[in-house]
Amino acid sequence: MSRHQISLLAIAVAAVTALAPSPASAQPKKAPVDCEQVKCIALTFDDGPGQYAGTLLDTLKKYDAKATFFLEGQYVKSRPAFVKRMAAEGHELGNHSYSHPDFTKSEAGKIRSEIQKTQDAVKQAAGVEPKLLRPPYGLADLQVSDIATEFGMPMILWTGGSHDWDTKNVEAIKKKTLEVAQRDGIILMHDWVKQTVDAMPSIVKTLQSKGYTLVTVSDIVKRQNLQPGDIFPVPQGWER
Numbered sequence: 001m002s003r004h005q006i007s008l009l010a011i012a013v014a015a016v017t018a019l020a021p022s023p024a025s026a027q028p029k030k031a032p033v034d035c036e037q038v039k040c041i042a043l044t045f046d047d048g049p050g051q052y053a054g055t056l057l058d059t060l061k062k063y064d065a066k067a068t069f070f071l072e073g074q075y076v077k078s079r080p081a082f083v084k085r086m087a088a089e090g091h092e093l094g095n096h097s098y099s100h101p102d103f104t105k106s107e108a109g110k111i112r113s114e115i116q117k118t119q120d121a122v123k124q125a126a127g128v129e130p131k132l133l134r135p136p137y138g139l140a141d142l143q144v145s146d147i148a149t150e151f152g153m154p155m156i157l158w159t160g161g162s163h164d165w166d167t168k169n170v171e172a173i174k175k176k177t178l179e180v181a182q183r184d185g186i187i188l189m190h191d192w193v194k195q196t197v198d199a200m201p202s203i204v205k206t207l208q209s210k211g212y213t214l215v216t217v218s219d220i221v222k223r224q225n226l227q228p229g230d231i232f233p234v235p236q237g238w239e240r
Ligand SMILES: [Zn+2]
Pocket: 046, 047, 096, 100, 136, 137
């Protein structure tokens, strides 16, 4: 295609975008973040969408921050509008099972159906399929890894936890999150914890003032070249 054709195409796309009520597919694509140049961090929210996801999305939008949501299929079913909005606003959607069983204590068939039902629910709600798996409780073994391989998904754990589900205290969540924050870090949080959502404006502002860009997990792991079934960061004692 010539440059002229491409620019005509761009004008056509822009015209359509201006007329359409901006579905996710028509959002202007930003240049991808390069975490080698930029000080990146990924906040991840598990088990949702939780009931406070709307407020969290408002905060992320206000500060132009991206996050990753490891969704539980049963709540995708009950709160599909949040999932649609997450995708439309540039956040990443990951698979965190359908009903949160410990995969290392589950039969293969159960694990497969937990993953598949969640893939289907997210696809139905947001039109996209998760590309990353976070096994419930961050627990995986070789069987889980093999099944993740079948689904073409690497498994993503975290470099630091906010302990939000434990403390349920705004100041404690902020303190712990900032303590474990590091360049290219992946931070575990939960959008069903009200105090986490309440702490977010202050956490985001503070991280940004320290030079962080809040990005998705895929932005962070781009350089790792993860293959389906891989786990990152690799937990102690893990051998493939
Ligand atoms: Zn979980």
